[in-house]
Amino acid sequence: MLLNIKNLTVAIEGKEIIKGLNLQVNKGEVHAIMGPNGTGKSTLAAAITGREGYEVTEGEIWYKDQNIIEMDADERANLGIFLSFQYPVEIPGVSMTNFMRTAINAQREYRGLPPMPAGEFLKLMEEKKKLVDIHSKLTNRSVNEGFSGGEKKKNEIFQMALLEPTLAILDETDSGLDIDALRTVAKGVNELRSEENAFVVITHYQRLLEYIVPDFVHVMYDGKIVKSGSKNLALELEEKGYEWLKEHSLA
Amino acid sequence: MSDQTNNNILDEVTKGEYKFGFYTDIENDLAPRGLTEDTIRFISAKKEEPEWMLEFRLKAFRHWQTLEEPEWAHLHHPPIDFQDIIYFASPKKKPQLNSLDEVDPELLETFDKLGISLDEQKRLSGVAVDAVIDSVSVKTTFQDTLAKHGIIFCSFSEAVKNHPELVKKYMGTVVPYTDNYYAALNSAVFSDGSFCYIPKGVRSPLELSTYFRINAANTGQFERTLIVAEEGGYVSYMEGCTAPMRDENQLHAAIVEIIAMDDAEVKYSTVQNWYPGDKQGKGGVYNFVTKRGLCKGNRSKISWTQVETGSSITWKYPSCVLMGDNSIGEFYSVAVTNNYQQADTGTKMIHLGKNTRSTIISKGISAGRSNNSYRGLVKIMPGAVNSRNFSQCDSLLLGDQCGAHTFPYIDTRNQSSIVEHEATTSKISEDQLFYCNQRGIDTEKAIGLIVNGYAKEVLNKLPMEFAVEAQKLLSITLEGSVG
Numbered sequence A: 001m002l003l004n005i006k007n008l009t010v011a012i013e014g015k016e017i018i019k020g021l022n023l024q025v026n027k028g029e030v031h032a033i034m035g036p037n038g039t040g041k042s043t044l045a046a047a048i049t050g051r052e053g054y055e056v057t058e059g060e061i062w063y064k065d066q067n068i069i070e071m072d073a074d075e076r077a078n079l080g081i082f083l084s085f086q087y088p089v090e091i092p093g094v095s096m097t098n099f100m101r102t103a104i105n106a107q108r109e110y111r112g113l114p115p116m117p118a119g120e121f122l123k124l125m126e127e128k129k130k131l132v133d134i135h136s137k138l139t140n141r142s143v144n145e146g147f148s149g150g151e152k153k154k155n156e157i158f159q160m161a162l163l164e165p166t167l168a169i170l171d172e173t174d175s176g177l178d179i180d181a182l183r184t185v186a187k188g189v190n191e192l193r194s195e196e197n198a199f200v201v202i203t204h205y206q207r208l209l210e211y212i213v214p215d216f217v218h219v220m221y222d223g224k225i226v227k228s229g230s231k232n233l234a235l236e237l238e239e240k241g242y243e244w245l246k247e248h249s250l251a
Numbered sequence B: 001m002s003d004q005t006n007n008n009i010l011d012e013v014t015k016g017e018y019k020f021g022f023y024t025d026i027e028n029d030l031a032p033r034g035l036t037e038d039t040i041r042f043i044s045a046k047k048e049e050p051e052w053m054l055e056f057r058l059k060a061f062r063h064w065q066t067l068e069e070p071e072w073a074h075l076h077h078p079p080i081d082f083q084d085i086i087y088f089a090s091p092k093k094k095p096q097l098n099s100l101d102e103v104d105p106e107l108l109e110t111f112d113k114l115g116i117s118l119d120e121q122k123r124l125s126g127v128a129v130d131a132v133i134d135s136v137s138v139k140t141t142f143q144d145t146l147a148k149h150g151i152i153f154c155s156f157s158e159a160v161k162n163h164p165e166l167v168k169k170y171m172g173t174v175v176p177y178t179d180n181y182y183a184a185l186n187s188a189v190f191s192d193g194s195f196c197y198i199p200k201g202v203r204s205p206l207e208l209s210t211y212f213r214i215n216a217a218n219t220g221q222f223e224r225t226l227i228v229a230e231e232g233g234y235v236s237y238m239e240g241c242t243a244p245m246r247d248e249n250q251l252h253a254a255i256v257e258i259i260a261m262d263d264a265e266v267k268y269s270t271v272q273n274w275y276p277g278d279k280q281g282k283g284g285v286y287n288f289v290t291k292r293g294l295c296k297g298n299r300s301k302i303s304w305t306q307v308e309t310g311s312s313i314t315w316k317y318p319s320c321v322l323m324g325d326n327s328i329g330e331f332y333s334v335a336v337t338n339n340y341q342q343a344d345t346g347t348k349m350i351h352l353g354k355n356t357r358s359t360i361i362s363k364g365i366s367a368g369r370s371n372n373s374y375r376g377l378v379k380i381m382p383g384a385v386n387s388r389n390f391s392q393c394d395s396l397l398l399g400d401q402c403g404a405h406t407f408p409y410i411d412t413r414n415q416s417s418i419v420e421h422e423a424t425t426s427k428i429s430e431d432q433l434f435y436c437n438q439r440g441i442d443t444e445k446a447i448g449l450i451v452n453g454y455a456k457e458v459l460n461k462l463p464m465e466f467a468v469e470a471q472k473l474l475s476i477t478l479e480g481s482v483g
């Protein structure tokens, strides 16, 4: 098993947001997590990736046979966990090229590899740019600076393609995307899918799931997974609305 | 959350050490400790100076004795005992200037350690270097190449001997010894420095560079640099400096004068990395420097670019006097302070000529318990019609125990000129740090990356040879500081 979350409780500033959550992800699988706003989906992503201030008060997060809850965020990233941010930040003055080169070489160093030669790196950039259909004028800019909402999301997938993570969490990568951009993002994910990696796709709408077909769909409500099923669950949820869930979770 | 998080990061990230803190055991010729007229006569005699030079020194000394140390800067330090300083130290084995083989091998090794190549074989770098250790210039490279273009690039002492008419004509015309306390002191006791003369219509084919090193204990360093660019001349000049780690404070009081005639351009870049003191604020160099450029000719241009990472105290305002019509002054600065460092730095742009323009970009970065002040004056005189200034002063705070201050003074005396001033203060956001961490970049590297991005506008102004060194320095200076 790649990711095994057991009875996880997460608090922000003492307030419990995730309330006893279980999730199991195997290599080769795509899991979708759906649920209304404010339910704790991004909080879950932050807890898995080790963001400070998100306190695990109970439970365990197992990744590749180790409990990672004490591990720093950068080490988790170096172990192959990637987050496509719901709100990517801007880093003025730091070019995308410099940023990604620093990231790739940090990850290589962690694995005991020498820095990637400049030529090889540039070739890799070109290749992945094509994959996500991202323009050079964006990659020559500072990280996310002056990017539109859609471009920021594409840029997240571009970074994912460069880093080739084992576990990728996509936090509402589809929101704010037009249909073409959505297709491009989905294409990027589908081309990276393999028997060796897994995806957790957080989304509001089942629309994305027409393009990235999940093996499992989980519905989150008030800090817990209240229902799991096949991809049909997404359709059912969209049809009946989140009100239907409320009844479910109270039941 | 973010305050808590920032503090944690502050505690977590550990020690950054000064990488240039070694000391080289070189036999020295020292002046007796303290400062009297005899000291000045001693220095002048050691340097075999002509009478007029000694007279200049003595006048400056007598003036200095009437002055009080300035206290207006946003700086705090115990009183400096000017009688407890050695004002002159020179390596005993007097190196020959025409052959590298005759330079003390210990000295060469010192410069090797600093990554400064004095070896003329290594022409690839294309940089001519004047190396000044303690009080004496030990080696100037590429002199022959430069001489072919009529460019004079030598130590100040040599210039006094070989080009007295030029030195007499220009020395003290931009920074007179009456200018301020430290300028008077420097004029009395200055030991060496660099002299550079670009004749009419010549663009220097090489970057010129001076490398200063304080080595001996209890000595002050008082160097003096004079750059003259005649009509249509161009030169890009770089200055670097380091010092050993010592517990006591060392005094550095320098003067740099630049003169640009019609259509001449001088770019002066500094990477200042004197020893900043230890984490408790013990030791470090007191850096009191007067740098000023005179845009004497029409359409002349002087630009100062500085990266200030060292010194326990920095007091420094590289300035431009825009005398020629349509002349241009620029000041680009990154000043980083960490631990207990204090910096009070900025510029003065004095507009005298018509249509003169000046640009000021200042990036202050403070960490630890340091204090970082920008102090600037933009003065537009009545005759400077249609002049323009744009100033931008940004401060970045790392942690919550450091201080950033901005003191912009604006004095406009005509109606047709425009002065714009923008200022911002920001912190490294926890969001940015996490974003980097999530890509596998550790917090220390992330801070280096973000800070270099923040300072990019200024770093881009540095010559290539310096830019890489400066970027590394920024990261190193902030190691172990941050949140």
Ligand SMILES: Nc1ncnc2c1ncn2[C@@H]1O[C@H](COP(=O)(O)OP(=O)(O)O)[C@@H](O)[C@H]1O
Pocket (backbone or CB within 6 Å): A012, A013, A017, A035, A036, A037, A038, A039, A040, A041, A042, A043, A044, B001
């Ligand atoms: N940094 C934070 N500080 C305080 N409360 C937060 C923070 N982040 C999220 N929350 C709260 O946690 C709850 C879950 O938020 P989030 O995980 O962003 O939900 P979702 O991603 O499902 O929309 C919300 O009530 C939100 O207000």
Ligand SMILES: [Mg+2]
Pocket (backbone or CB within 6 Å): A041, A042, A043, A086, A171, A172
């Ligand atoms: Mg969310």
